Amino acid sequence: MEIKDKPQQDPVASLYLVDAYMRWALLGAEEVVGKQGLTVLLRSHGLERFIDNYPPETLKISGNITLGDYAKLSAGLLTFFGRAGKSMVVRTGRLTSKYAIEKQSAVYNVAAKTAAKLLPWGMQVKMVLDSMADGYNKLYAENGQQLHFKVEDRGHAWAFISLECPLCAGKTSDVPMCWGRIGTLKESVTWLTGREFEVEEVECRATGSVACVWEVSKSPRE
Numbered sequence: 767m768e769i770k771d772k773p774q775q776d777p778v779a780s781l782y783l784v785d786a787y788m789r790w791a792l793l794g795a796e797e798v799v800g801k802q803g804l805t806v807l808l809r810s811h812g813l814e815r816f817i818d819n820y821p822p823e824t825l826k827i828s829g830n831i832t833l834g835d836y837a838k839l840s841a842g843l844l845t846f847f848g849r850a851g852k853s854m855v856v857r858t859g860r861l862t863s864k865y866a867i868e869k870q871s872a873v874y875n876v877a878a879k880t881a882a883k884l885l886p887w888g889m890q891v892k893m894v895l896d897s898m899a900d901g902y903n904k905l906y907a908e909n910g911q912q913l914h915f916k917v918e919d920r921g922h923a924w925a926f927i928s929l930e931c932p933l934c935a936g937k938t939s940d941v942p943m944c945w946g947r948i949g950t951l952k953e954s955v956t957w958l959t960g961r962e963f964e965v966e967e968v969e970c971r972a973t974g975s976v977a978c979v980w981e982v983s984k985s986p987r988e
């Protein structure tokens with residue numbers, strides 16, 4: 767797996783990230799690589815300013831953090847673990863999501879969770895994905911920045927689509943690299959359903975696609 771900076775400036779990398787999202791990603795990463803490991807990682811990927819200095823847990827854009835910064839952390843984790851470390855990166859994504867689920871009741875609505883239990887598996891999965899996509903779009907719009915997350919039916923699976931993906935903004939890669947999102951999607955779907963579902967990234971901006979696309983299966987693993 768080879769990750770590099772895009773030769774031309776990627777406008778997506780200059781968009782702003784919601785502060786709390788960087789905090790949760792750093793906390794998730796710290797849990798997996800340890801505090802010292804994370805310090806090394808941050809220093810070697812141009813993210814020194816976050817060492818012992820995590821952003822506040824606010825769902826606001828302060829303008830201090832870009833999607834490009836988030837992609838540096840994502841690329842740093844992949845480099846840290848190497849290609850064989852996919853499961854570790856997915857784990858980091860799952861931990862990131864745990865913080866998000868605890869603190870983001872607008873997206874992870876407990877009342878909706880109870881009602882969803884009556885739906886078939888495929889509709890339960892769609893409900894979580896719609897809630898994530900709508901929640902992200904709404905939060906960014908409230909902060910004066912338009913991002914486009916959407917969900918499409920691909921027949922055998924649901925497609926979760928991100929036109930301005932924070933995990934690979936400004937990067938090129940020989941293979942899809944946004945494994946952290948596999949973790950957040952898996953954790954979110956498990957939160958609602960109590961079961962495990964397969965998630966795979968099938969298109970990635972870093973490999974030249976127009977969007978990052980993850981397919982989420984409609985039925986749980988046996």
Ligand SMILES: [Zn+2]
Nearest residue numbers: 931934944978
């Ligand atoms: Zn991506």
